[in-house]
Every structure is written in C-alpha cells, then in structure tokens.
Amino acid sequence: MRIFSTDHKVVGLQYGWTSLTFLLLGFLLILLIRWQLAWPADPLPLGGLLGAGNAPGGFMLPEFYNQLGAMHGTIMVFLAVVPLAVGAFGNYLIPLMIGAPDMAFPRLNMLSYWIYLMAGLVMLASFFLPGGAANSGWTAYPPLSILATSGQTAWLVGMFLLIVSSLFASINIIVTILQLRAPGMTMMTLPFFVWSQLVTSFLLLLAFPPLQAAAILQLMDRLAGTSFFLPSGLVVSGQALAVSGGGSPILWQHLFWFLAHPEVYVLILPAFGIVAEVITTSTRKPLWGYRGMVGAALFMGFMSFLVWAHHMFLTGMGPTMSAFFQVTTMIISVPSVIILSSLVLSLHGGSIRFTVPALFALAFLPMFGIGGLTGLPLGLAASDIPLHDTYYVIGHFHYIVAPGTLFALFAGIYHWFPRISGRLLDERLGRWHFWGSLITMNLIFMPMFAQGLAGLNRRLFDGGRTYAASAGFEFTYELQAWAAVALGLVQLFFIVNLILTLRKPRTAPDNPWQSTTREWQGRS
Amino acid sequence: MIDQWLPPQGSAHAPEIDLVLRLVHWLMFALFAGWGAYFVWVLIRFREGRQPEPDLADTRGRPALWSEIAIVAAEGVLLVVIALPIWFRQTLPPDTTAPSTTVVRVIAEQYAWNIHYPGADGEFGETRIELVSSSNPVGLDRSSLHGADDLVTINDLHLPINRPVEIRLSSKDVIHSFGVAAMRVKQDAVPGLLSPVWFTPVLAGTFDIACSQLCGLGHYRMKGQLTVESETEYAAFLSAEAAIQVGGVPGVRASAVSHDAQEQVVARGPTGTHGRDDQ
Incomplete structure (x- = not known):
C-alpha cells in the first residue's frame, strides 16, 4: 500500500484510520471535561501533564476548559464522524457497490484526504499556540471569537482547509455515482447506502461554501481590521x-447554521445508509419501502436547508420568522420518521441474526429515536425557551451522533471489515464492545435531559455549582464521569480486537454475511 | 412525568410553557413506548431461531402509513394549536405604555449584569461610551435630562411582584444570554441590538440569573440575582439605593450578593485586561 495513493480503497482506509484517531482524541478531550464537571474543586488525575498554562498543579483553568469544549465539538463533527462516514465508507464502498473501477477523479480524491489531514494537524497544533486552541465553542460566535486568542485564527484556517477538502470529496462522490455506475445499474437499483452518500454529498457541496465565506470574513475581522461581524460601540473590559x-454578530450565526444544520443530516444520512445495508443483510430480506426511503432522503436533504434558524430562536429574531422555522422543523421530522419506520418494518418477516454489526445497527434505531424525539421540544420555540443552551440540547444531539451515528459507523466497521481485510473481527470482543458502549453512553447522556429540564446550563466550567439548578445533580455528574471512563475502557475491546484480528491470517470467507450487494461479489 | 425536575413556576406565563413541555414529552413518550414495544416484539418474533427463513412476501404498508399520518397530525396540532400561540403571546409586545409596567435596562458585560433603573421620574438618562468606567459601568450621564435620579446596580435585579416587567436587554462586548429558569425567560443579549423581554413575576423570592451563552473564561461565574418582592419592599429597595447613589457620590453600589462582581470590575479597572485573577 503506497502512502501517496490515488486508489479509492487506500484513500478510504487513510480516511478511516485518521478519523478513528481523531475520534479517540476528541473523546479524550471530553473525558477531561467530564472529570472536571464531576469534581471541579479537585485537581485532575495526571492533570500536571497538561502543563502549567492549562492546569497549574493539576487544577484546570476555565480558559483551558473552553478550549476543550470547542475542540471536542470541532474534532468530533468535522475531523472524526464526517470523514469516517463519508471519506472512509464512501470512498471505499461506493465504487465497489456501483461497479466503478475507482472514483471519478482519483487524484482529486487523494488531494482531498491530504488537505483533510493538513486541516486536522492545524487544529491540533493550535493547542500549542499562545493562549491555546480556539475557545469560543465549536460555533465560534462573534464578537467573542473575534476577540479570542490566536487559536481562533488557526481554527478558521483549519476550517477553511477542511471545507476545501470536503468540497473536493463531495464533487467526486456525486460525479462517481452519476457517471460511473456499471451498465444496467439504474438509480433506483442503487443500494440505499449509495443514495445516502449521494444526498450527503449534495449537502456538503451546497452548505459548506457559505461557511467558508463566513470563515474568511471572520479571519478578516481578526486580522485585517474589518467589522463584518462587529457592531459599533463595543466596550470590552x-x-x-x-x-x-x-x-x-447575528450574520455569522445565519451563515454558520446554514452549514451546520445540513451538517446534522450529513452526520445522520450515511448512518441510515449503513444501517439499511447491515439490517437487510442480517434479516436476509430486502429493504422495506426502498422508494419511500429514497424519496424521504431527498426531501430531507432539501428541507435541511430551510430549518437553520431554529438554532436561533432566542437571538431576538421576529416571531414571524421563528414561526416559519418552527413549521419547517416539524416538517423535516417527517422524512426521519419515514426512514426510521421503514428500517423497523424491514425487520418484520425477516430472519434476524444478532451478529455484532446487527447489534450495533439495531441499537441505532431506538437511540436515534430518542435523539430525534427530544428534538421536538427544542424545535418548538415556546418550549425551547427553558431548554435552550441547557444540557437537554447536549443530550439531544449526542443521542443522534453518539449511540446514533457512531453506532452505525461501528456496525459498518464490523460489517465490512472482512471485505476490507479478509478477516472477521472477534464476535465476543465485539459483543463486549457493543453492550459496554450502549450502557455507558446511556448513563452519560440520559441524565442530561433531567439536568436540562431543571435549567442547568451547558458550557459551565464548574458544572454550574453556584446555581440553584445544579442542586441534586452532583451524583449524576459523578456517575457521568465514571461512565465516561468506562466508555473509554470499553473501547479497548474494539482496539484490541482490531490489533489481534489484523495479526491473524486472512481466513474469512468471501461473503461471510451472505450479503447480496455487489461489493461482496468477487475480490478486487 | 417531567414535573419533578422543572424549576418553580415564577412567572405568569410559566404554566403555559410547562404545558407545552408536558404535552410534547407525553407525545414523545407515547411514540417511543408504542414504537419500542413493536421493535422488541419484532426482534423476539423474527429472531433466526424462531424464523429460520425470511418471509419475503411480508409487507406492512398500511399501518405504517396510518401511524405516520397520526404522528404528523399530532405534531401539527401541538405546533399550531398550542405552541405557536404561546410563543406569539410571549414575544409580541404587551401594552408597555401602561403605567403599571416596570421598565429596567439590563446591560450585560464580561462577566456581570449591570442593572439600570430609570429612577423616580420613570425615564432613563443618557448613556455614553466615553463615560464608561469601573465606577460607572453603563456610562450613565448624570447631567443628562433624566439621568440625575437613575440607579445602577451590578448583578442585583429587584422587581415588584404581580406587575408586568419589560427588560431592555443589551450587551457591551460579546453575546450573553439572560436566563432566569424560574421565570421561564431566556433571551440573548447581542451587542448592537436592544432586545426587549416581557414577563410578570408572580412568585416572591430570589432566583438565579444565569448567563446562558458562552461569553468567555468567566462565563460560569456570570451570575446575577433576581429578587421578586412586594411593592413596599421594592419601593424601600429603590429609595435605599437612591440614598446611596443619588444622595451621595454618584456611582454604583453592589449589594452583598454581587460583591465578587464588583471586585472584578474594580480590579480590572479602565485599562485592565482579562487576567487569570479568577484563580
């Protein structure tokens, strides 16, 4: 395997290993935060290793806490989950599934990976700048982000590179799917996974440029003395x-969420695609309502451009505007319900084999269900008032992304690992990985709904200990911290499984799950 | 179902907000329970051991369609009949010309809430950037037409009970958010904008004002206190403040709860910078 390769499988694997590394890093950052929230008055274990500028004597500084929060979000969304879902799975599987020799633009494909890696390294290096990494949240709201330390400049440069990489990748995927299908393979015979990647790529292609423009404008505000996002009359300190x-300042929020809401569907659509493939394989039954699901995915992609301001109900937006966005938000829940129902109904009449990939894919359904349902009170502006910026929001989107999308991605790794490496991952270690992750993730995220209903705000360095709303939640904070530690330990089953399996001989049969999709037919 | 976690209902509109919260959580619970029961049944019924061969002719179109229509209808009713009217009532301005309305300006800054009362004449004096200093955080011009009797406190908001309140919210530096959980009130304070907030406190007591938008390293300690009290207590508070602020040297007095915030403002001084003094 050459390092500078244009082969889609090599590029896919490079995306895969890099994004899994970022996934681990992003998790380690939040582990520090969970510990800090549980015991804000105590020094962190091994906190001295973080350096005197971040945690003198092991006591975390609020500046560093804010860096951890901002970088956890950025790394998880932009450097871990999306590159894994699209860069790794999309690159590796799309040409195999549609019978193409490679991606349409192999060199562009290679370039998109290397620019992504560069973006990731810029983000990581920013921790070593004076003042550390970006500390204004992954949303980077000005004026705070414009007044912030130099880490924010690195963040903007990193985002710029990442968007370039993402645009290259999305164009490549779209052209590949539209132009390079094997003779006789029509659009309506594509595996649902390929459809999900196609819609995802259109979202990336159309939603990212406004954020790229916004990132340049914010960079100008920081470096060139412009005031795109700065009102007159600011008095700081x-x-x-x-x-x-x-x-x-509100202009940034519009530009940011115009990307970041479609981004939510970028996070979830490939997950739907993977779950659909794994479920049909492990029930040995075709997808129920394939046409409806394709239609729902297309409709969802279109609607995702019309809901962004539901993140902004409390900015002072007019009631008419917010009424519009509440209506579109309720409408976009319909295609999610259709896809989820179709996946559940596909189980009916099947012969369900509870393999490890099937377990992850099946658990995705109720976990994503919780994430989707808890979006309802946030999408209604009246009930958003008490819940906005509380832990309820954190719980909501983590159910979608962690036991939701991440579980789908794990299902995909266990499912396609024999196709990629010729080896089956160990089932027992896989089961421990699954049950451990399921239990610990629920212990971490479920209490957040109670915390949010009580009015406990997110992003507080001491967990809001001085607020009445935090009363009675000390125990849940500690439970969440221990559950996060356990979640980390459980991932060792996965890591050990990968290492041990890769050291074994290639003994897996060509199509171990008896799947009917094309990527399993023959070796390439 | 969710009542055990909700904060006390401190404002007139709190029961309405809680009604939306309750209804939507019942809907969520019903959907999850019904759907989860079906999911578990399917997993047990169609496991490989019980169903060795898949039934490829099996379809379940009609119930799925009906359940989707029912979900859409429930969401529609929730939105149009309940949630939107409550939101409109809460966001459209009430009759603030009524003399009974208490009007207060709240000016957020890193990391404190400056409260500006119009004083005895009920009109705000002018504020100017050049006058902002550690002793005059809102830049109040006492020589302006209505400025002589104005009162300014830090992190200490007093309001009379059972009277509509209009808070004129703004920010000096970055985006903050004025959140009072017990009042079911939350509104971003965006620099460059003046955002009005309306509510009627109906529960006497002291409540946290929590900054609800990340505003910097001191975000976690940007905490104010709202005291809802009777008319007479409120009048006594205003006259006590007036005696200190207007009777003597013009300036600002922070009460005991906001002692920390005042220290920070003073320590920072007009030329100070954000230090790591909070450690």
Missing part, C-alpha cells in the same frame, strides 16, 4: 474597542 463597527 471597560475600553471602547477601536474598530470601524457596523457589522452584525
């Missing part, structure tokens, strides 16, 4: 800020 002013 008692000093009038010497900027030209006249800009709008």
